[in-house]
Amino acid sequence: MERDAASADALQVASGGGSQTLLRGLAMLDAVGGDTVKLADLSQRMGLSRSTTHRLANALVDTGFLTFRPGDGYRLGPKLMQLGFLAQAQADLVQVARPHLEALAAACEDTVHLGRREGDVALYLDKLPGRRRIEISSRIGDRHPLTSTGLGKALMLDDPHTGWRGQFDADRARGAPPADFDRWTARMQDYVAAGHAFDLEENEDAIRCVAAPVRDAAGRIAGAISVSSAAQYMDDARMAALADTVRAAAQAIGRDLGWNPGKERS
Amino acid sequence: MERDAASADALQVASGGGSQTLLRGLAMLDAVGGDTVKLADLSQRMGLSRSTTHRLANALVDTGFLTFRPGDGYRLGPKLMQLGFLAQAQADLVQVARPHLEALAAACEDTVHLGRREGDVALYLDKLPGRRRIEISSRIGDRHPLTSTGLGKALMLDDPHTGWRGQFDADRARGAPPADFDRWTARMQDYVAAGHAFDLEENEDAIRCVAAPVRDAAGRIAGAISVSSAAQYMDDARMAALADTVRAAAQAIGRDLGWNPGKERS
Protein backbone atom coordinates (compact mmCIF):
# COMPACT_ATOMS: atom_id res chain seq x y z
CA MET A 1 0.00 0.00 0.00
CA GLU A 2 2.36 2.70 1.21
CA ARG A 3 5.48 2.28 -0.80
CA ASP A 4 7.38 5.47 -0.36
CA ALA A 5 5.28 7.82 1.71
CA ALA A 6 8.56 8.87 3.27
CA SER A 7 9.55 11.16 0.43
CA ALA A 8 6.20 12.90 0.17
CA ASP A 9 6.64 15.93 2.41
CA ALA A 10 4.68 19.07 3.16
CA LEU A 11 1.07 17.96 3.34
CA GLN A 12 0.55 14.61 4.95
CA VAL A 13 -1.09 12.79 2.11
CA ALA A 14 -1.52 9.57 3.97
CA SER A 15 -3.29 10.63 7.14
CA GLY A 16 -5.84 13.18 5.91
CA GLY A 17 -9.34 11.90 5.44
CA GLY A 18 -9.18 9.55 2.52
CA SER A 19 -9.23 11.79 -0.51
CA GLN A 20 -5.88 10.77 -1.81
CA THR A 21 -6.22 12.06 -5.34
CA LEU A 22 -7.31 15.50 -4.29
CA LEU A 23 -4.63 15.81 -1.66
CA ARG A 24 -1.99 14.69 -4.09
CA GLY A 25 -3.17 17.20 -6.63
CA LEU A 26 -3.09 20.02 -4.13
CA ALA A 27 0.31 18.93 -2.88
CA MET A 28 1.42 19.14 -6.46
CA LEU A 29 0.61 22.81 -6.56
CA ASP A 30 2.88 23.28 -3.58
CA ALA A 31 5.53 21.14 -5.18
CA VAL A 32 5.53 23.35 -8.24
CA GLY A 33 5.63 26.49 -6.15
CA GLY A 34 7.44 29.32 -7.84
CA ASP A 35 9.44 27.10 -10.19
CA THR A 36 9.04 25.73 -13.65
CA VAL A 37 9.19 21.97 -13.31
CA LYS A 38 9.49 19.18 -15.81
CA LEU A 39 7.33 16.11 -15.48
CA ALA A 40 10.13 13.81 -14.39
CA ASP A 41 11.27 16.31 -11.80
CA LEU A 42 7.76 16.73 -10.53
CA SER A 43 7.11 13.02 -10.24
CA GLN A 44 10.30 12.76 -8.22
CA ARG A 45 9.34 15.60 -5.90
CA MET A 46 6.00 13.96 -5.28
CA GLY A 47 7.30 10.42 -5.01
CA LEU A 48 4.77 9.23 -7.58
CA SER A 49 4.99 7.27 -10.77
CA ARG A 50 5.34 9.28 -13.95
CA SER A 51 1.95 8.23 -15.23
CA THR A 52 0.13 9.24 -12.08
CA THR A 53 1.97 12.52 -11.97
CA HIS A 54 1.08 13.11 -15.56
CA ARG A 55 -2.60 12.45 -15.02
CA LEU A 56 -2.82 14.74 -12.03
CA ALA A 57 -0.78 17.47 -13.66
CA ASN A 58 -2.99 17.30 -16.72
CA ALA A 59 -6.13 17.67 -14.67
CA LEU A 60 -4.57 20.74 -13.09
CA VAL A 61 -3.65 22.13 -16.47
CA ASP A 62 -7.13 21.50 -17.85
CA THR A 63 -8.63 23.48 -15.04
CA GLY A 64 -6.13 26.30 -15.29
CA PHE A 65 -4.41 25.68 -11.98
CA LEU A 66 -1.22 24.86 -13.77
CA THR A 67 0.21 25.95 -17.07
CA PHE A 68 2.20 23.71 -19.30
CA ARG A 69 4.63 24.74 -21.98
CA PRO A 70 6.07 21.86 -24.00
CA GLY A 71 9.78 21.53 -23.52
CA ASP A 72 9.68 23.99 -20.69
CA GLY A 73 7.58 22.51 -17.93
CA TYR A 74 4.72 23.10 -15.56
CA ARG A 75 4.12 26.27 -13.62
CA LEU A 76 1.35 27.84 -11.60
CA GLY A 77 -1.63 28.83 -13.72
CA PRO A 78 -4.08 31.68 -14.11
CA LYS A 79 -6.80 30.15 -11.97
CA LEU A 80 -4.57 30.55 -8.96
CA MET A 81 -4.15 34.22 -9.65
CA GLN A 82 -7.88 34.58 -9.99
CA LEU A 83 -8.75 32.71 -6.82
CA GLY A 84 -5.82 34.20 -4.98
CA PHE A 85 -7.15 37.61 -5.76
CA LEU A 86 -10.64 36.71 -4.60
CA ALA A 87 -9.27 35.22 -1.41
CA GLN A 88 -7.22 38.29 -0.72
CA ALA A 89 -10.14 40.57 -1.41
CA GLN A 90 -12.28 38.99 1.26
CA ALA A 91 -9.58 38.41 3.84
CA ASP A 92 -10.23 40.91 6.54
CA LEU A 93 -7.34 41.43 8.89
CA VAL A 94 -9.55 41.83 11.93
CA GLN A 95 -11.57 38.72 11.24
CA VAL A 96 -8.59 36.59 10.38
CA ALA A 97 -6.64 37.75 13.39
CA ARG A 98 -9.40 37.28 15.96
CA PRO A 99 -8.90 33.65 16.91
CA HIS A 100 -5.15 34.13 17.16
CA LEU A 101 -5.58 37.20 19.31
CA GLU A 102 -7.88 35.29 21.60
CA ALA A 103 -5.35 32.52 21.94
CA LEU A 104 -2.67 35.07 22.68
CA ALA A 105 -4.82 36.85 25.22
CA ALA A 106 -5.51 33.53 26.89
CA ALA A 107 -1.81 32.70 27.08
CA CYS A 108 -0.76 35.96 28.68
CA GLU A 109 -3.16 37.78 30.95
CA ASP A 110 -2.57 41.15 29.31
CA THR A 111 -4.23 43.47 26.86
CA VAL A 112 -3.80 42.51 23.21
CA HIS A 113 -4.01 44.99 20.33
CA LEU A 114 -4.25 44.66 16.59
CA GLY A 115 -3.39 47.60 14.36
CA ARG A 116 -2.54 48.67 10.87
CA ARG A 117 -0.67 51.52 9.33
CA GLU A 118 -2.82 54.28 7.97
CA GLY A 119 -0.91 57.10 6.37
CA ASP A 120 1.84 57.73 8.87
CA VAL A 121 0.01 56.77 12.01
CA ALA A 122 -0.95 53.46 13.58
CA LEU A 123 -4.67 52.74 13.49
CA TYR A 124 -5.97 50.45 16.22
CA LEU A 125 -8.32 47.86 14.74
CA ASP A 126 -9.05 45.50 17.60
CA LYS A 127 -8.51 45.23 21.33
CA LEU A 128 -8.88 42.38 23.78
CA PRO A 129 -8.79 43.62 27.38
CA GLY A 130 -6.54 41.59 29.65
CA ARG A 131 -7.72 39.84 32.75
CA ARG A 132 -5.61 42.04 35.00
CA ARG A 133 -6.99 44.83 37.13
CA ILE A 134 -5.11 47.52 35.22
CA GLU A 135 -6.82 49.08 32.25
CA ILE A 136 -5.06 50.21 29.10
CA SER A 137 -6.59 53.45 27.90
CA SER A 138 -6.95 52.75 24.21
CA ARG A 139 -9.93 52.20 22.00
CA ILE A 140 -10.58 50.67 18.64
CA GLY A 141 -10.29 53.38 16.03
CA ASP A 142 -7.62 55.28 17.93
CA ARG A 143 -4.70 56.64 16.00
CA HIS A 144 -1.29 56.67 17.66
CA PRO A 145 2.16 57.83 16.62
CA LEU A 146 4.33 55.24 14.90
CA THR A 147 7.61 56.02 16.60
CA SER A 148 6.46 56.07 20.21
CA THR A 149 4.34 52.94 20.41
CA GLY A 150 5.34 49.31 20.20
CA LEU A 151 2.69 48.60 17.61
CA GLY A 152 3.76 51.57 15.54
CA LYS A 153 7.40 50.58 15.63
CA ALA A 154 6.50 47.06 14.55
CA LEU A 155 4.71 48.57 11.57
CA MET A 156 7.87 50.48 10.67
CA LEU A 157 10.28 47.54 10.73
CA ASP A 158 10.57 47.40 6.96
CA ASP A 159 10.87 51.14 6.43
CA PRO A 160 14.13 52.38 4.94
CA HIS A 161 16.31 53.89 7.66
CA THR A 162 16.38 57.11 5.71
CA GLY A 163 12.78 57.81 6.60
CA TRP A 164 13.18 57.32 10.32
CA ARG A 165 14.28 60.83 11.15
CA GLY A 166 11.36 62.43 9.34
CA GLN A 167 8.80 60.20 11.00
CA PHE A 168 10.39 60.65 14.40
CA ASP A 169 10.37 64.43 14.15
CA ALA A 170 6.85 64.53 12.74
CA ASP A 171 5.54 62.48 15.63
CA ARG A 172 7.25 64.72 18.22
CA ALA A 173 5.79 67.78 16.50
CA ARG A 174 2.37 66.21 16.71
CA GLY A 175 2.60 65.69 20.44
CA ALA A 176 4.38 62.41 21.00
CA PRO A 177 6.44 62.40 24.18
CA PRO A 178 9.93 63.84 23.65
CA ALA A 179 12.77 61.38 23.24
CA ASP A 180 16.36 61.13 22.14
CA PHE A 181 16.66 60.22 18.48
CA ASP A 182 20.03 58.50 18.66
CA ARG A 183 18.93 56.27 21.45
CA TRP A 184 15.68 55.55 19.65
CA THR A 185 17.60 54.63 16.51
CA ALA A 186 19.89 52.28 18.35
CA ARG A 187 16.95 50.40 19.83
CA MET A 188 15.08 50.42 16.56
CA GLN A 189 17.99 48.72 14.85
CA ASP A 190 17.78 45.92 17.38
CA TYR A 191 14.07 45.62 16.78
CA VAL A 192 14.56 45.36 13.04
CA ALA A 193 17.12 42.62 13.51
CA ALA A 194 14.92 40.76 15.96
CA GLY A 195 11.67 41.10 14.05
CA HIS A 196 9.74 42.57 16.94
CA ALA A 197 9.51 45.84 18.85
CA PHE A 198 9.17 46.97 22.43
CA ASP A 199 7.65 49.99 24.03
CA LEU A 200 9.42 50.92 27.23
CA GLU A 201 7.11 53.44 28.86
CA GLU A 202 7.79 55.81 25.99
CA ASN A 203 4.25 56.59 24.97
CA GLU A 204 2.53 56.33 28.29
CA ASP A 205 4.08 56.18 31.72
CA ALA A 206 4.15 52.83 33.47
CA ILE A 207 2.96 50.96 30.36
CA ARG A 208 5.22 48.61 28.49
CA CYS A 209 4.46 46.52 25.47
CA VAL A 210 5.77 43.88 23.07
CA ALA A 211 4.78 44.03 19.40
CA ALA A 212 5.39 42.11 16.20
CA PRO A 213 4.51 42.70 12.54
CA VAL A 214 2.02 40.62 10.56
CA ARG A 215 2.95 39.93 6.96
CA ASP A 216 0.70 39.24 3.97
CA ALA A 217 1.13 37.05 0.90
CA ALA A 218 3.47 39.61 -0.65
CA GLY A 219 5.65 39.58 2.46
CA ARG A 220 4.74 43.17 3.23
CA ILE A 221 3.78 44.30 6.68
CA ALA A 222 -0.01 44.33 6.65
CA GLY A 223 -0.47 45.07 10.33
CA ALA A 224 0.93 44.41 13.76
CA ILE A 225 -0.10 43.02 17.11
CA SER A 226 1.00 43.92 20.59
CA VAL A 227 0.68 42.82 24.18
CA SER A 228 0.59 45.68 26.69
CA SER A 229 0.64 45.75 30.42
CA ALA A 230 1.62 47.78 33.45
CA ALA A 231 5.38 48.05 33.80
CA GLN A 232 5.21 46.17 37.09
CA TYR A 233 4.16 43.02 35.20
CA MET A 234 6.65 43.61 32.42
CA ASP A 235 10.21 43.25 33.59
CA ASP A 236 12.93 42.75 30.99
CA ALA A 237 12.96 39.00 31.35
CA ARG A 238 9.26 38.69 30.70
CA MET A 239 9.43 40.98 27.72
CA ALA A 240 12.12 38.82 26.19
CA ALA A 241 10.03 35.72 26.75
CA LEU A 242 6.87 37.35 25.46
CA ALA A 243 8.66 38.45 22.30
CA ASP A 244 8.76 34.87 21.06
CA THR A 245 5.13 34.29 21.88
CA VAL A 246 4.00 37.47 20.19
CA ARG A 247 6.14 36.87 17.14
CA ALA A 248 4.72 33.37 16.83
CA ALA A 249 1.17 34.69 17.02
CA ALA A 250 1.92 37.35 14.42
CA GLN A 251 3.36 34.71 12.13
CA ALA A 252 0.32 32.51 12.58
CA ILE A 253 -1.91 35.38 11.50
CA GLY A 254 0.40 36.04 8.59
CA ARG A 255 0.11 32.44 7.52
CA ASP A 256 -3.65 32.86 7.42
CA LEU A 257 -3.10 35.84 5.15
CA GLY A 258 -1.14 33.73 2.73
CA TRP A 259 2.28 34.69 3.98
CA ASN A 260 4.91 32.08 3.32
CA PRO A 261 7.72 32.14 5.85
CA GLY A 262 10.94 30.56 4.72
CA LYS A 263 13.06 33.17 3.07
CA GLU A 264 14.01 35.39 5.95
CA ARG A 265 15.19 38.94 6.27
CA SER A 266 18.87 39.77 6.06
CA MET B 1 -10.49 19.82 -24.52
CA GLU B 2 -12.26 20.52 -21.28
CA ARG B 3 -12.11 24.11 -20.20
CA ASP B 4 -13.67 23.94 -16.77
CA ALA B 5 -16.86 22.80 -15.19
CA ALA B 6 -17.41 26.02 -13.30
CA SER B 7 -21.09 26.14 -14.17
CA ALA B 8 -23.79 24.04 -12.62
CA ASP B 9 -22.69 21.10 -14.72
CA ALA B 10 -20.97 18.61 -12.49
CA LEU B 11 -21.49 15.57 -14.65
CA GLN B 12 -19.21 16.93 -17.30
CA VAL B 13 -16.30 16.54 -14.97
CA ALA B 14 -16.19 12.84 -15.59
CA SER B 15 -15.47 13.19 -19.27
CA GLY B 16 -12.16 15.02 -18.99
CA GLY B 17 -9.54 12.59 -17.79
CA GLY B 18 -9.69 10.04 -15.04
CA SER B 19 -9.18 12.12 -11.94
CA GLN B 20 -12.68 12.70 -10.72
CA THR B 21 -11.85 13.51 -7.13
CA LEU B 22 -9.26 16.10 -7.98
CA LEU B 23 -11.46 17.77 -10.56
CA ARG B 24 -14.35 17.90 -8.15
CA GLY B 25 -12.16 19.40 -5.48
CA LEU B 26 -10.88 22.06 -7.81
CA ALA B 27 -14.38 22.78 -9.06
CA MET B 28 -15.31 23.27 -5.46
CA LEU B 29 -12.86 26.13 -5.16
CA ASP B 30 -14.61 27.76 -8.07
CA ALA B 31 -17.98 27.04 -6.55
CA VAL B 32 -16.97 28.80 -3.36
CA GLY B 33 -15.58 31.74 -5.27
CA GLY B 34 -15.87 34.98 -3.36
CA ASP B 35 -18.70 33.83 -1.12
CA THR B 36 -19.03 32.22 2.26
CA VAL B 37 -20.93 29.01 1.72
CA LYS B 38 -22.53 26.55 4.07
CA LEU B 39 -22.06 22.86 3.54
CA ALA B 40 -25.60 22.21 2.36
CA ASP B 41 -25.41 25.10 -0.06
CA LEU B 42 -22.09 23.92 -1.37
CA SER B 43 -23.27 20.37 -1.89
CA GLN B 44 -26.18 21.76 -3.87
CA ARG B 45 -23.97 23.94 -6.05
CA MET B 46 -21.78 20.97 -6.81
CA GLY B 47 -24.60 18.49 -7.26
CA LEU B 48 -22.92 16.09 -4.85
CA SER B 49 -24.10 14.28 -1.77
CA ARG B 50 -23.48 16.02 1.52
CA SER B 51 -21.01 13.42 2.69
CA THR B 52 -18.89 13.65 -0.43
CA THR B 53 -18.98 17.41 -0.30
CA HIS B 54 -17.94 17.26 3.31
CA ARG B 55 -15.01 15.00 2.62
CA LEU B 56 -13.70 17.10 -0.21
CA ALA B 57 -14.24 20.36 1.63
CA ASN B 58 -12.41 18.97 4.61
CA ALA B 59 -9.46 17.96 2.54
CA LEU B 60 -9.35 21.49 1.16
CA VAL B 61 -9.55 22.95 4.65
CA ASP B 62 -6.80 20.66 5.92
CA THR B 63 -4.50 21.90 3.20
CA GLY B 64 -5.41 25.54 3.66
CA PHE B 65 -7.15 25.97 0.34
CA LEU B 66 -10.39 26.66 2.13
CA THR B 67 -11.18 28.09 5.52
CA PHE B 68 -14.02 26.90 7.66
CA ARG B 69 -15.71 28.77 10.44
CA PRO B 70 -18.35 26.77 12.29
CA GLY B 71 -21.79 28.25 11.88
CA ASP B 72 -20.52 30.58 9.21
CA GLY B 73 -19.33 28.45 6.32
CA TYR B 74 -16.48 27.79 3.93
CA ARG B 75 -14.44 30.43 2.16
CA LEU B 76 -11.23 30.60 0.19
CA GLY B 77 -8.16 29.99 2.29
CA PRO B 78 -4.66 31.31 2.81
CA LYS B 79 -2.96 28.81 0.54
CA LEU B 80 -4.71 30.37 -2.40
CA MET B 81 -3.36 33.78 -1.51
CA GLN B 82 0.09 32.33 -1.19
CA LEU B 83 0.03 30.44 -4.47
CA GLY B 84 -1.84 33.24 -6.19
CA PHE B 85 0.91 35.57 -5.23
CA LEU B 86 3.60 33.22 -6.49
CA ALA B 87 1.75 32.73 -9.74
CA GLN B 88 1.36 36.43 -10.22
CA ALA B 89 5.00 37.04 -9.45
CA GLN B 90 6.22 34.81 -12.24
CA ALA B 91 3.60 35.74 -14.81
CA ASP B 92 5.37 37.86 -17.35
CA LEU B 93 3.06 39.79 -19.63
CA VAL B 94 5.29 39.32 -22.68
CA GLN B 95 5.68 35.60 -22.19
CA VAL B 96 2.03 35.00 -21.42
CA ALA B 97 0.88 37.08 -24.35
CA ARG B 98 3.19 35.55 -26.95
CA PRO B 99 1.11 32.60 -28.11
CA HIS B 100 -2.00 34.73 -28.32
CA LEU B 101 -0.19 37.40 -30.29
CA GLU B 102 1.05 34.79 -32.70
CA ALA B 103 -2.44 33.47 -33.18
CA LEU B 104 -3.68 36.98 -33.76
CA ALA B 105 -0.91 37.74 -36.21
CA ALA B 106 -1.75 34.57 -38.06
CA ALA B 107 -5.41 35.50 -38.27
CA CYS B 108 -4.86 38.98 -39.69
CA GLU B 109 -1.84 39.65 -41.85
CA ASP B 110 -0.91 42.81 -40.03
CA THR B 111 1.57 44.01 -37.45
CA VAL B 112 0.68 43.14 -33.87
CA HIS B 113 1.90 45.08 -30.86
CA LEU B 114 1.92 44.51 -27.14
CA GLY B 115 2.42 47.39 -24.74
CA ARG B 116 2.09 48.52 -21.19
CA ARG B 117 1.65 51.83 -19.48
CA GLU B 118 4.78 53.28 -17.99
CA GLY B 119 4.30 56.54 -16.20
CA ASP B 120 2.18 58.48 -18.66
CA VAL B 121 3.44 56.97 -21.87
CA ALA B 122 2.85 53.69 -23.62
CA LEU B 123 5.86 51.36 -23.58
CA TYR B 124 6.05 48.86 -26.44
CA LEU B 125 6.96 45.42 -25.13
CA ASP B 126 6.60 43.15 -28.13
CA LYS B 127 6.07 43.36 -31.85
CA LEU B 128 5.18 40.78 -34.49
CA PRO B 129 5.70 42.13 -38.00
CA GLY B 130 2.82 41.46 -40.36
CA ARG B 131 3.14 39.51 -43.57
CA ARG B 132 2.27 42.56 -45.66
CA ARG B 133 4.79 44.55 -47.66
CA ILE B 134 4.32 47.69 -45.58
CA GLU B 135 6.49 48.16 -42.53
CA ILE B 136 5.35 49.77 -39.32
CA SER B 137 8.16 51.91 -37.94
CA SER B 138 8.09 50.92 -34.30
CA ARG B 139 10.48 48.99 -32.15
CA ILE B 140 10.32 47.14 -28.89
CA GLY B 141 11.21 49.55 -26.11
CA ASP B 142 9.70 52.54 -27.91
CA ARG B 143 7.67 54.95 -25.89
CA HIS B 144 4.67 56.60 -27.53
CA PRO B 145 2.08 59.13 -26.40
CA LEU B 146 -1.04 57.70 -24.81
CA THR B 147 -3.58 59.96 -26.44
CA SER B 148 -2.49 59.69 -30.06
CA THR B 149 -1.97 55.95 -30.44
CA GLY B 150 -4.50 53.16 -30.43
CA LEU B 151 -2.51 51.19 -27.90
CA GLY B 152 -2.16 54.22 -25.66
CA LYS B 153 -5.85 54.95 -25.78
CA ALA B 154 -6.65 51.36 -24.90
CA LEU B 155 -4.44 51.74 -21.86
CA MET B 156 -6.43 54.82 -20.83
CA LEU B 157 -9.87 53.27 -21.05
CA ASP B 158 -10.29 53.07 -17.29
CA ASP B 159 -8.90 56.53 -16.56
CA PRO B 160 -11.27 59.00 -14.99
CA HIS B 161 -12.50 61.45 -17.62
CA THR B 162 -11.19 64.27 -15.48
CA GLY B 163 -7.65 63.33 -16.33
CA TRP B 164 -8.13 63.26 -20.07
CA ARG B 165 -7.54 66.94 -20.70
CA GLY B 166 -4.26 66.98 -18.80
CA GLN B 167 -2.91 63.92 -20.59
CA PHE B 168 -4.06 65.22 -23.96
CA ASP B 169 -2.36 68.57 -23.50
CA ALA B 170 0.79 67.02 -22.09
CA ASP B 171 1.11 64.76 -25.12
CA ARG B 172 0.65 67.67 -27.56
CA ALA B 173 3.26 69.65 -25.67
CA ARG B 174 5.63 66.72 -25.98
CA GLY B 175 5.25 66.57 -29.73
CA ALA B 176 2.20 64.48 -30.50
CA PRO B 177 0.44 65.57 -33.67
CA PRO B 178 -2.06 68.39 -33.03
CA ALA B 179 -5.72 67.43 -32.75
CA ASP B 180 -9.06 68.76 -31.63
CA PHE B 181 -9.81 67.85 -28.02
CA ASP B 182 -13.59 67.83 -28.28
CA ARG B 183 -13.54 65.50 -31.19
CA TRP B 184 -10.98 63.31 -29.46
CA THR B 185 -13.16 63.19 -26.35
CA ALA B 186 -16.24 62.19 -28.32
CA ARG B 187 -14.41 59.29 -29.92
CA MET B 188 -12.79 58.30 -26.67
CA GLN B 189 -16.16 57.98 -25.03
CA ASP B 190 -17.18 55.54 -27.72
CA TYR B 191 -14.01 53.57 -27.16
CA VAL B 192 -14.64 53.37 -23.43
CA ALA B 193 -18.14 52.09 -24.05
CA ALA B 194 -16.95 49.57 -26.62
CA GLY B 195 -13.94 48.32 -24.69
CA HIS B 196 -11.52 48.92 -27.53
CA ALA B 197 -9.80 51.84 -29.24
CA PHE B 198 -8.93 52.90 -32.76
CA ASP B 199 -6.19 55.00 -34.19
CA LEU B 200 -7.31 56.80 -37.33
CA GLU B 201 -4.07 58.09 -38.82
CA GLU B 202 -3.68 60.35 -35.81
CA ASN B 203 -0.20 59.42 -34.79
CA GLU B 204 1.29 58.59 -38.12
CA ASP B 205 -0.10 59.33 -41.54
CA ALA B 206 -1.60 56.45 -43.47
CA ILE B 207 -1.43 54.10 -40.47
CA ARG B 208 -4.55 52.91 -38.72
CA CYS B 209 -4.86 50.54 -35.84
CA VAL B 210 -7.26 48.66 -33.59
CA ALA B 211 -6.38 48.14 -29.94
CA ALA B 212 -7.84 46.54 -26.83
CA PRO B 213 -6.85 46.47 -23.17
CA VAL B 214 -5.60 43.40 -21.31
CA ARG B 215 -6.81 43.00 -17.74
CA ASP B 216 -5.19 41.22 -14.82
CA ALA B 217 -6.61 39.31 -11.86
CA ALA B 218 -7.55 42.54 -10.16
CA GLY B 219 -9.47 43.66 -13.24
CA ARG B 220 -7.03 46.50 -13.82
CA ILE B 221 -5.59 47.25 -17.22
CA ALA B 222 -2.20 45.57 -17.21
CA GLY B 223 -1.39 46.22 -20.85
CA ALA B 224 -2.86 46.45 -24.30
CA ILE B 225 -2.51 44.92 -27.72
CA SER B 226 -3.02 46.42 -31.14
CA VAL B 227 -3.16 45.49 -34.81
CA SER B 228 -1.75 48.13 -37.14
CA SER B 229 -1.69 48.42 -40.87
CA ALA B 230 -1.60 50.84 -43.76
CA ALA B 231 -4.84 52.78 -44.06
CA GLN B 232 -5.47 51.20 -47.43
CA TYR B 233 -5.96 47.84 -45.76
CA MET B 234 -7.99 49.31 -42.96
CA ASP B 235 -11.31 50.66 -44.08
CA ASP B 236 -14.01 51.28 -41.49
CA ALA B 237 -15.71 47.97 -42.08
CA ARG B 238 -12.55 45.99 -41.49
CA MET B 239 -11.73 47.95 -38.36
CA ALA B 240 -15.14 47.16 -36.93
CA ALA B 241 -14.65 43.49 -37.70
CA LEU B 242 -11.12 43.46 -36.33
CA ALA B 243 -12.28 45.07 -33.11
CA ASP B 244 -13.99 41.87 -32.08
CA THR B 245 -10.99 39.76 -32.94
CA VAL B 246 -8.60 42.00 -31.09
CA ARG B 247 -10.84 42.26 -28.08
CA ALA B 248 -11.16 38.48 -27.98
CA ALA B 249 -7.39 38.07 -28.11
CA ALA B 250 -6.91 40.63 -25.37
CA GLN B 251 -9.43 38.82 -23.22
CA ALA B 252 -7.71 35.51 -23.82
CA ILE B 253 -4.46 37.00 -22.57
CA GLY B 254 -6.30 38.47 -19.61
CA ARG B 255 -7.67 35.08 -18.75
CA ASP B 256 -4.13 33.75 -18.64
CA LEU B 257 -3.31 36.53 -16.21
CA GLY B 258 -6.07 35.42 -13.89
CA TRP B 259 -8.66 37.88 -15.08
CA ASN B 260 -12.18 36.72 -14.57
CA PRO B 261 -14.56 38.14 -17.15
CA GLY B 262 -18.17 37.92 -16.17
CA LYS B 263 -19.38 41.26 -14.98
CA GLU B 264 -19.06 43.31 -18.11
CA ARG B 265 -19.70 46.95 -18.74
CA SER B 266 -22.96 47.87 -20.42
Place this chain on the structure above:
DNA sequence: CATCACGTTCCATATTGCGAAAGCTAGTCC
Protein backbone atom coordinates in the same frame (compact mmCIF):
# COMPACT_ATOMS: atom_id res chain seq x y z
C1' DC C 1 21.66 5.68 -36.86
C1' DA C 2 21.57 4.92 -31.97
C1' DT C 3 20.59 7.19 -27.85
C1' DC C 4 18.54 10.11 -24.77
C1' DA C 5 15.03 13.12 -22.63
C1' DC C 6 10.45 14.06 -22.29
C1' DG C 7 5.62 13.51 -22.75
C1' DT C 8 1.62 10.40 -23.68
C1' DT C 9 -1.27 6.21 -23.74
C1' DC C 10 -2.70 1.33 -22.29
C1' DC C 11 -4.51 -1.87 -19.14
C1' DA C 12 -5.42 -5.39 -15.36
C1' DT C 13 -5.75 -4.73 -10.55
C1' DA C 14 -7.32 -3.36 -5.85
C1' DT C 15 -7.29 0.83 -3.62
C1' DT C 16 -9.92 4.63 -3.14
C1' DG C 17 -13.93 7.21 -3.13
C1' DC C 18 -18.95 7.02 -3.24
C1' DG C 19 -23.55 8.27 -1.11
C1' DA C 20 -27.59 6.69 1.84
C1' DA C 21 -28.44 6.82 6.27
C1' DA C 22 -27.55 7.34 11.08
C1' DG C 23 -25.15 10.18 14.83
C1' DC C 24 -23.95 14.53 17.05
C1' DT C 25 -24.39 19.05 19.04
C1' DA C 26 -26.57 23.38 19.74
C1' DG C 27 -30.06 26.41 19.27
C1' DT C 28 -35.40 27.41 19.15
C1' DC C 29 -40.08 26.93 19.76
C1' DC C 30 -44.21 25.25 22.34
Place this chain on the structure above:
DNA sequence: GGACTAGCTTTCGCAATATGGAACGTGATG
Protein backbone atom coordinates in the same frame (compact mmCIF):
# COMPACT_ATOMS: atom_id res chain seq x y z
C1' DG D 1 -38.61 19.72 29.37
C1' DG D 2 -39.37 17.58 25.14
C1' DA D 3 -39.82 17.82 20.36
C1' DC D 4 -37.97 20.22 16.24
C1' DT D 5 -34.66 22.07 13.24
C1' DA D 6 -30.16 23.39 11.24
C1' DG D 7 -25.52 22.10 10.49
C1' DC D 8 -21.79 19.32 10.73
C1' DT D 9 -19.55 14.57 11.21
C1' DT D 10 -19.06 9.61 10.90
C1' DT D 11 -19.99 4.83 9.31
C1' DC D 12 -19.96 1.14 5.88
C1' DG D 13 -20.49 -2.18 1.97
C1' DC D 14 -20.08 -1.88 -2.91
C1' DA D 15 -17.99 -0.71 -7.28
C1' DA D 16 -16.21 2.96 -9.72
C1' DT D 17 -12.02 5.12 -9.87
C1' DA D 18 -7.16 5.74 -9.56
C1' DT D 19 -2.82 3.34 -9.82
C1' DG D 20 1.92 2.33 -11.77
C1' DG D 21 4.62 -0.67 -14.82
C1' DA D 22 5.48 -0.94 -19.34
C1' DA D 23 5.24 0.33 -24.09
C1' DC D 24 4.82 4.04 -27.48
C1' DG D 25 5.65 8.82 -29.87
C1' DT D 26 8.62 12.37 -30.99
C1' DG D 27 12.15 15.46 -31.33
C1' DA D 28 16.77 16.61 -29.98
C1' DT D 29 21.80 15.39 -29.70
C1' DG D 30 26.04 12.99 -30.26
